[in-house]
Amino acid sequence: MPELMLAGDWLGKAAAALHSADVPRAMAEARALLASATGETPSFLFAHPERTLAPTEQVQADAILMQRISGAPLGRILGVKEFWSLPFLLSDETLEPRPDTETIVQAALDHAPSAQPSVLDLGTGTGCILLAVLHDLPAATGVGVDCSVGALKTARANAEALSLQDRAAFMAGDWGRALKPGAADLIVSNPPYVATKHGPAPDFATAAYDPELALYAGADGLNAYRTILPDLPRLLAPGGVAVLEIGIHQMPQVRALGEQAGLEWVEARPDLAGIPRAVIFHQRPQK
Ligand SMILES: C[S@@+](CC[C@H](N)C(=O)[O-])C[C@H]1O[C@@H](n2cnc3c(N)ncnc32)[C@H](O)[C@@H]1O
Incomplete structure (x- = not known):
């Protein structure tokens, strides 16, 4: 069985990939993507880099990371966009x-x-x-x-x-x-x-x-x-x-x-x- 990845390791790799793709606020976006794939909050992931990712979570996180690197806006991937500090479904x-x-x-x-x-x-x-x-x-x-x-x-x-x-x-x-x-x-x-x-x-x-x-x-x-x-x-x-x-x-x-x-x-x-x-x-x- 492949080794399970830790949230902190995935975030480090994802932020580097986003940064290379010229995505601003790469670490914040990586956290938002992983939060969407795991159901955790971005602040939980910040505080718990030792959280283990289930294989299905990692597959999902990798898939939406690829979408973001290909140019899909974060809001479209998450289905929600913050406006006036309020969340709006898209x-x-x-x-x-x-x-x-x-x-x-x-x-x-x-x-x-x-x-x-x-x-x-x-x-x-x-x-x-x-x-x-x-x-x-x-x-x-x-x-x-x-x-x-x-x-x-x-x-x-x-x-x-x-x-x-x-x-x-x-x-x-x-x-x-x-x-x-x-x-x-x-x-x-x-x-x-x-x-x-x-x-x-x-x-x-x-x-x-x-x-x-x-x-x-x-x-x-x-x-x-x-x-x-x-x-x-x-x-x-x-x-x-x-x-x-x-x-x-x-x-x-x-x-x-x-x-x-x-x-x-x-x-x-x-x-x-x-x-x-x-x-x-x-x-x-x-x-
Ligand atoms: C630029 S978007 C603005 C959406 C939203 N108010 C915002 O600021 O994000 C323009 C909106 O006008 C709507 N629209 C276009 N033609 C229209 C029409 N003839 N009558 C009513 N709404 C129309 C579109 O469906 C779209 O939702």
Whole structure:
């Protein structure tokens, strides 16, 4: 019978292999992979390098290590991604939430028109923006809309897992078309914004693992904004606020689309790399 491997030895080998494949935070990722294969927590594995791996655990750990080295994102392998310090389940129909999108959550919390807003998340995916806002505003309620039934199933599962199901509803729809006027005080959205004129998304993991519906928005990447922004004055309640994510270099065009729709420009917020990432508009006061 082959000798059983210890967790610490597997972690050392795996971290070296990940490091050689240019994976950042190689040891942390190795621990996350071994935790997934063994059912232990990463901190347990850190504290117990002497833990013996069963042969089935080692086979499973080796298999997911190979996936990671081949370029699969960690979140896709584990089926879960941390966002706003909360765990979000993923599925094939959802975008993997990005750290940049936390800029939208922070801007929404800072600009929320009250402590108990009704929130509308257009293109909710995993539900990450809506559920993060509801998590931090315990008196808020919200609706997440998506045209992908698979994504909505995942968003509902995330609401349940975070015990937010009583304050979050999810519905299928084409952006906000089916919703009543004045539906929300706070509208958040991270629509698709990758331009197709340059071909598929340049990042391998994005192009290979995120659904096309979540990424691409016409030749210049602005098609979703062209549909969403003109409808926001109708969807926002008086005094309402909209916070939208944008891609690099899109601020002037998205600002113009919002102002043409009759919204009042407030500001753009940068992400951690200093790139304008969140645009904020107010409902114009009624004359
Ligand atoms: C960039 S992803 C954002 C997902 C999630 N909000 C996040 O930030 O990670 C855009 C989402 O919009 C959805 N979507 C695309 N076209 C749509 C449409 N016409 N109506 C509603 N949702 C749409 C996609 O299915 C996808 O979930």
